[in-house]
Amino acid sequence: MSNYNLLFFCALFLFTNCDHAEEIFPLKSNGTEVHYDQSLFPFYHGVASGDPLADAVILWTRITPPNNMPIEVNWEVSQSNQFNEITLSGSVTTDSTSDFTVKVDAKGLSPNTKYFYRFTAMDEQSVIGETKTINNTNEGDLKLGVVSCSNYEWGYFSAYKHLSEKELDAVLHLGDYFYEYAPGTYGDTTIGRFNIPPREILSLEDYRTRYALYRTDKDLQAAHQKHPFIAIWDDHEITNNAYISGAQNHQEDEGSYDDRKNIAAQAYYEWLPIRENANKEIYRSFSFGELADLIMLDERLAGRTKQADSVDQVDESYSMLGAKQLTWFKDKLSRGSTTWKIIGNQVIFSPLDISKLRPDSPANLDAWDGYAVERDDIVDHLVENEIDDVVFLTGDTHTSWAFDIPKSLDSYNASGESAAVEFGTTSITSANWNEGRPDEEVLGAEQLVLGSNDHLKFINARDHGYLVLTVSNSTVKADWYYVDDIKTKNSPEKLMKSISVKQGANKLDL
Numbered sequence: 486m487s488n489y490n491l492l493f494f495c496a497l498f499l500f501t502n503c504d505h506a507e508e509i510f511p512l513k514s515n516g517t518e519v520h521y522d523q524s525l526f527p528f529y530h531g532v533a534s535g536d537p538l539a540d541a542v543i544l545w546t547r548i549t550p551p552n553n554m555p556i557e558v559n560w561e562v563s564q565s566n567q568f569n570e571i572t573l574s575g576s577v578t579t580d581s582t583s584d585f586t587v588k589v590d591a592k593g594l595s596p597n598t599k600y601f602y603r604f605t606a607m608d609e610q611s612v613i614g615e616t617k618t619i620n621n622t623n624e625g626d627l628k629l630g631v632v633s634c635s636n637y638e639w640g641y642f643s644a645y646k647h648l649s650e651k652e653l654d655a656v657l658h659l660g661d662y663f664y665e666y667a668p669g670t671y672g673d674t675t676i677g678r679f680n681i682p683p684r685e686i687l688s689l690e691d692y693r694t695r696y697a698l699y700r701t702d703k704d705l706q707a708a709h710q711k712h713p714f715i716a717i718w719d720d721h722e723i724t725n726n727a728y729i730s731g732a733q734n735h736q737e738d739e740g741s742y743d744d745r746k747n748i749a750a751q752a753y754y755e756w757l758p759i760r761e762n763a764n765k766e767i768y769r770s771f772s773f774g775e776l777a778d779l780i781m782l783d784e785r786l787a788g789r790t791k792q793a794d795s796v797d798q799v800d801e802s803y804s805m806l807g808a809k810q811l812t813w814f815k816d817k818l819s820r821g822s823t824t825w826k827i828i829g830n831q832v833i834f835s836p837l838d839i840s841k842l843r844p845d846s847p848a849n850l851d852a853w854d855g856y857a858v859e860r861d862d863i864v865d866h867l868v869e870n871e872i873d874d875v876v877f878l879t880g881d882t883h884t885s886w887a888f889d890i891p892k893s894l895d896s897y898n899a900s901g902e903s904a905a906v907e908f909g910t911t912s913i914t915s916a917n918w919n920e921g922r923p924d925e926e927v928l929g930a931e932q933l934v935l936g937s938n939d940h941l942k943f944i945n946a947r948d949h950g951y952l953v954l955t956v957s958n959s960t961v962k963a964d965w966y967y968v969d970d971i972k973t974k975n976s977p978e979k980l981m982k983s984i985s986v987k988q989g990a991n992k993l994d995l
């Protein structure tokens with residue numbers, strides 16, 4: 486009998502002999518156990534790190550315990566993967582109130598330093614994770630992986646695996662970490678991967694189980710194990726086209742939207758390695774010395790009003806960020822003294838005319854085009870305050886994009902004046918335009934959109950993968966990597982496109 490089991494039986498005896506005892510019972514199956522790699526017991530969901538600072542990082546794991554009793558977990562951090570010298574260590578207790586997830590804010594680390602970490606619980610050791618503190622030394626480049634939109638049913642996560650093999654400072658996850666739908670209702674299930682639980686997720690247990698399913702994926706585990714993530718939700722972590730008081734995919738017979746929103750946020754905080762602040766606001770910023778500020782925006786739950794029904798309806802009452810976040814964002818932009826301001830943005834910021842493609846819906850009203858007055862106010866803020874070198878990074882559309890963000894759309898054709906730039910990453914696997922359509926048709930559609938938007942310089946609506954952003958004093962470069970085939974395991978990847986912006990230019994270098 487292991488020490489753990491001995492303790493467990495002692496605890497069982499004590500608790501069952503106490504009048505005020507907590508009842509001990511085995512945990513129910515949630516159906517995801519079939520995907521467990523038994524060699525990882527009891528850390529079946531791997532390890533992760535996130536929200537790095539110059540002197541701290543969040544470390545994450547989850548225990549799958551035999552019963553509902555609290556579990557003590559030890560953690561260690563070292564600069565050596567042999568753990569010859571322990572830099573930091575500690576012990577925490579986890580229990581069912583956090584779904585047996587573990588989050589440690591490991592503080593007192595050195596900047597720009599790679600660390601290894603591991604957990605011990607139930608006499609077993611987790612895999613060893615790698616992480617890195619923020620480089621605030623003003624020397625060297627910053628390299629970020631940028632991802633969004635991973636649909637488990639639709640394809641294999643080879644892109645996450647490739648990302649795990651790159652040298653990066655961190656991975657930005659711009660949302661749609663998972664999808665809330667029932668099996669087979671979004672995309673297809675031809676590769677034989679099925680959502681668990683087998684229904685649209687509504688309860689806390691449902692949301693937790695969907696994370697548990699995704700985190701059994703070996704490719705996603707590898708990405709988390711290798712790099713710190715800086716993550717923000719988009720809509721599907723809650724439900725489709727979410728806003729502060731409702732969502733397209735929330736119906737009255739599904740209960741209170743406020744309850745669902747809170748449940749979704751709770752599960753997200755439990756399962757993602759995010760540093761929580763006291764008021765539970767997820768928008769936040771990171772400082773990479775004099776080189777860059779990274780500003781992560783919340784475009785769903787902080788203050789977004791309901792989407793408009795038509796472009797004509799959009800006025801100043803339509804808010805993407807809400808007044809408080811908007812003030813914070815503009816303040817961060819004007820006060821920042823860094824060379825670059827990198828914006829973790831979920832939905833397309835630039836104006837985008839899709840009227841030739843979709844005459845019935847000439848703009849995406851779930852994107853910033855549906856909140857154009859607020860968007861123009863932000864652009865005016867950049868121009869009036871001479872705030873240069875702003876780079877928006879965008880997810881959501883399952884398509885790759887590169888835009889100049891015009892100072893004024895009306896005068897852009899003549900002047901070419903641009904206030905900032907925007908790079909959009911494609912999806913890890915979620916469907917884009919050519920699923921179900923021939924490539925030639927999609928190429929034609931891409932040309933149609935390019936032809937309608939002079940400030941749009943690159944579009945690819947056919948491929949899946951991710952973006953790597955390399956930030957130096959003189960340049961920010963976006964590299965789009967695409968996998969060959971999302972329906973094949975371990976699909977190879979290729980670097981397919983690179984576009985830069987030079988410091989001081991505020992427009993793409995073409």
Ligand SMILES: [Fe+2]
Pocket residue numbers: 633634661721881882883915
């Ligand atoms: Fe998505």
